[in-house]
Amino acid sequence: MIVPSHAQLIASIDAFLNRHPEIGEAKFGRSATGEPGLLQRLRAGSSPTLRVMTKISEFMAAADGSIEVSDVVHNEMDTVQ
DSSP states (O other): OOOOOHHHHHHHHHHHHHHOTTSOHHHHHHHHHSOTTHHHHHHTTOOOOHHHHHHHHHHHHHHHTOSOHHHHHHHHHHHHO
16 A cells, blocks of 8 residues: 555545535545544644545545555555565
């Protein structure tokens, strides 16, 4: 798994929210992790755990109709080997 920097994570979330204007920041946090204040905390400098980052990534991939998360992990593992 490639772990994005803090800035990359926020940029990725912002790009997602731009693609999905019907999802506000609180709804994003609640839907992705159960924490409505997630994005506010991240913007204030809080560092997410790997578990939270995985939940965020899985939520955005599912909402975008992207490939399955297991496929992404498999492809990244192939790249590492």
